[in-house]
Amino acid sequence: MISPDFSPLAALIGGALIGLSAVLLLGLKGRVAGVSTIVARLLPPYQDDELPGRVAFVVGLIAAPLLAGLAGYWPQPTITGNSMILVISGLLVGFGTVWGYGCTSGHGVCGLSMLSVRSIVATGVFMATAMVTVFVVRHLAGG
């Protein structure tokens, strides 16, 4: 039934760190920890003077694997799909998250925690289309 890779304790602890990060960003800067919004606003036009903080947050994300590496943990990601699939997927994720006002972190973590009806709807929609896509790719298209 369930994969031997299932790791509930690491998932709960890692999730708690993500939640703590979101609480700190809201408590200190009053900002929602939505990665798609933060990343999209690295691009011009700039509508406020928060660019250095956004760059710092993104550099922090990129530095996380290096920190893990220093601690002797280096879980290299397994990225499937050819280059064409990667580009199409990246375009859809980039366009869809900005068009839909947020992603897994902004809607999924922060929005749900604020009991936002908009975020609950958005999260339900992207979970559903993602699951349908995986089902089609893996079980119908013979991938």
Next chain:
Amino acid sequence: MTVLLQFAIGLLFGSGLVLSGMSNPAKVLNFLDLGGIPGGTWDPSLAFVMAGAVTVAFIGFRLVLRRAAPILDDRFHLSDRRGIDSRLILGPAIFGIGWGLVGFCPGPAVTSLGFGSPRGLLFVAAMLVGMGLARWLWLRGWSPRPA
């Protein structure tokens, strides 16, 4: 100083993604694949990541929002949008299709750059193009409300 704090907050967020396994899109796809339940490949970890994150944020946000303002800013920058509009359905629907193809959403994709993955870099480059396009259409007035 504030910038250093924001670096630390990003580092904490990314560490959560790495520790929980969510920086690996293969693990995310094994969560999204409900068809893998009969064959024993379904991995419910992502649901536990969400549970851990939402539990901490649900309590923490309530404590934080009791304050009149955040510690380092004069106000909370929260969305004032209400109700459901077409973009709130169409955007997440498109995002989900992209997410299901590779297993990357924005946080893990950006974090994967720290592993030095060229394939992650290709994904992030395409994602930035998609974001730029959506933002450009948005600012050009293709949707009723400005960014």
